[in-house]
Amino acid sequence: MTDRSGFDAFVRARGPALARTAYLLTGDHHLAEDLVQAALVQAAKHWERIETSPEAYVRRTMYHQNISWWRRRKLVETPLESYDAPVPAADPTIRLTLEQALRRLTPRQRTVLVLRYFEDLTEVQTAAELGISSGAVKSMSRDALRRLRALAPELADLVGADT
């Protein structure tokens, strides 16, 4: 298998899964698309040395790229006062409420939640992926859940007590 065909096969096989993670990380279809494409370009650039395990590389790239993009967009973030206000309870389903609440977490908090509860990584594994300490993962995770409860009280059962 040539490098090019191997890359194409990887994109075909794992593209949808990567897209799901990217959407959870960004909360936006367009940003998710950009995030996946940027990570795949990086993968193509370094394919020779990552072809044995490209998915781990692409995922790690997405996590870091998302936080990096957020830093650049930070200046236009919503002020914190309104940021923590509860989401209007107009959405009929839990899924939509969760989606809206997730969008209002910081990318770091969202990324930690995605790694911990979607990718099923342990605290130690999450810390290694993000290049931070386990303690930081634990506190970010706790803050994220607390904020989810504040943003959407109806999700209290979903996210449990103060963990």
Added chain:
Amino acid sequence: MTDLRTSLHRVADAVDPLPVNDDLWQRGVAARRRGQALVVAAVVAIIASVTWSAVLLGSDDREARTASGEVVEGGAIPSRIVDPADLEPESDLAVGRASVAFASSGGQAIVVTAADGSYHALELPDWDGELVALSPDGSRLAWTVDGEVAPGLPGRGLAIVDLVTGEETVHATAGADGDFLTAQQVSWASGSQWLTWSGGATVGRIPVGSGETETYGSQADIVWTAIDDDGTVTFDEGPPQQWPVGGTPRSADIDGNQLAWGGNPYERIDGAVSSPTGNTFALSTSEPFPAADFLTSSRFEERPLATDLYPDGAAVRPLGWATDTLVLAQVDAPEGSYVEGSHLALFTAPNTPEQQWTYRVVAREVTHQPLSVAVDLLPDLDDTSSQQLTYDFPAPPERDISWIIGLGVAAAIAVLMAVRWLWRRLLG
């Protein structure tokens, strides 16, 4: 937390498949090539800059290092005289008129050519590594020889080379008993046509270009000797003696006055240079003293150094006479002086009324190695010349290893980059 996990999967599963562009691979490959090109360009730039620096520092061609490429008409004394790094020895001694000569700390005979200020390490035949003496006009260089002084005759002597033509003569230095001596002191006449030397209790006189040597054996060791433009040698033998051409030595008679001798008051004196007319002698000291010493008008005189310049005195080593009243000297001043360390100064001799005395530092950055300077290169000092007393030639390569460090750093960077590339290649 299972509910949150399930809900997250539901949210993710509801996402429509995202479009993926077909050109991702091409974009990645293009980015990789750009990165490789940048790395190659950076390495080439580092190697080129380090190589250029090394070539620049190691080049013998001073013109290439001269910002302006300017050559001084008639030559000049450089404003900086440094002890250079080891230079490539040159066997062709016809380098042209020189401004400065000295034995470097690395044991090389260095001459600085007058026109362009470039440094040359000359391979002087049979040089014993001790004395080099440049004539006041900068056209001839004398050095002490330990080798063949005549065809098939090994011994000690003085060699003189014409730096313009490369023509060389060797003069044996021997005492009255015929034993060879090493010249301990050499002094040129202001007109560059005579040379005197002393070694042990013998003093010698050489008319330049004649191939002859005339010697006189004294009763005591001779510490200093000087010669004027008439060839008259003045040397210390207890009281100073004068030895005219065609005559025998007698007590010094300077300006018609017999020297009033009361013992040598200046045991610190270890050299002398005669003024062009031979009526004043600038004397050399190697230890700091509050005055410059002279022998003039039948007496020794101390010409005080300004205490605001040299609160603890200075060692003054006269190099030659710019005029009948102005002396150029290499001055070595202790810490705390206005100008510390070795420098060149031009000052009035005490054969001038004190109210006309001047003192001028003409070069501040000067090696501690004993220098020999072509004083004729100083411009006319009657205020009709616009030429500076010294010329700011670019500095020669000093004794340092910065370029080696630079090459080492470049090599280390290259090795690290290669290791990093291999590491990433092998471990993914």
